[in-house]
Amino acid sequence: MYNQEIFNSGAHLFLRVLRHIWDLGFQMAKSIAMLLQQYGIKSGNLLDLGCGIGRVAIPLAKMGYNVIGVDRTKLFIDEANLQAKKFKVEDNVKFINCDYNQLLEKLRGLSFDGVISVWTSIGFGSEEDDVNALKQALNLSNDNAILILEVENKLRYAGPPKKWVERYDDLIVYREGFLGEDSRWRSKWTFYSSEGTFLGEYGDDVRFYSSEELVRIVEKAGWSAITLFSDIFSLKPFNPDSNNIVLVAKKL
Incomplete structure (x- = not known):
């Protein structure tokens, strides 16, 4: 199961990865904004679960949304606050550890x-934890609120x-x-410098x-699923062979 202390031991290295892929945010x-607008949410308040260093929350804030980002890792929240100042959106975004x-x-x-919630930010605890988190998010949401959830496709990792x-x-x-029979992906990240110097490692259990x-699980939490996509960038219809799953749901 997820161990925050183990992740924290490698968080400074993972931070370098997140900085590198900043522009993807x-x-x-x-x-995400295009999807929200399709459902009538052209402005308003957004909750970003697993916000990391703010690489999605900050662009959404620049578009005029008010965003609250939450993440388990304090190092990422500290970085997100620095980025919010850099992009001058402190009034539109707040980050909470x-x-x-x-x-x-x-x-x-x-x-x-x-x-x-993008880039597989759920699954680090139990399935019940995920349902509970999604249920709490539902309880904090207005009627007709939209949920956009992106995760890795389990079938991609079978075998x-x-x-x-x-x-x-x-x-x-x-x-x-x-991928174990319990549907948990157990992996190890090992970091080296370009010169081959070992920098550290940490393990995932997702x-x-x-x-x-x-x-x-989304409907168990009380949301009503609307549609599935294969990719957050192209928003192509879902294909069982796709790398990712993007689910859109609504609070009715």
Whole structure:
């Protein structure tokens, strides 16, 4: 299961990855804003679950939305606050370090027109934890609020253990993992400098979902699923062979 202390030990390295892919957040935000506008949410309050360093929340704030971003990792929240100042959106975005099962406690008195969670920000606890977090987000949402949820597609990881290498400027990441019979993806990230110096490692233990399972937990939390896409950037119709699942749901 998810262990925040283990993740924190490698968070400073993962921060370098997030900085490298910062510009992807602007592309994600454009697609998210387009989806929100299709459902009549052209402005208003948004909740970003698993906001990381604000790479999606800050572009949405620049578009005029008021955004609350929450993340379990304080280092990411500190970075997000720095980025908010850099992009001059401090009045439109606020970042909070908390667990997703503390939403009702930490966000008491707030209400949202949309909830977003991208880049597989759920699944780090149990399935019940995910349902509870989505239920709390629902309780904080206005009627007709929209949920946009993006996760890895479990079917992509089925079969033998996987290994691959990623490079982010002068940071090289060796990744390996396997999908257990319990649908949990157990993996290790090992970080090296471009010169080959070992920098550190950490492990993930994440509950991955199929499209059917994702719809089930979202509706168990009280949301009404509307549609599925294969990709947050292209918003192509969902294909079971796609790398990701993007689910759109509504509070009725």
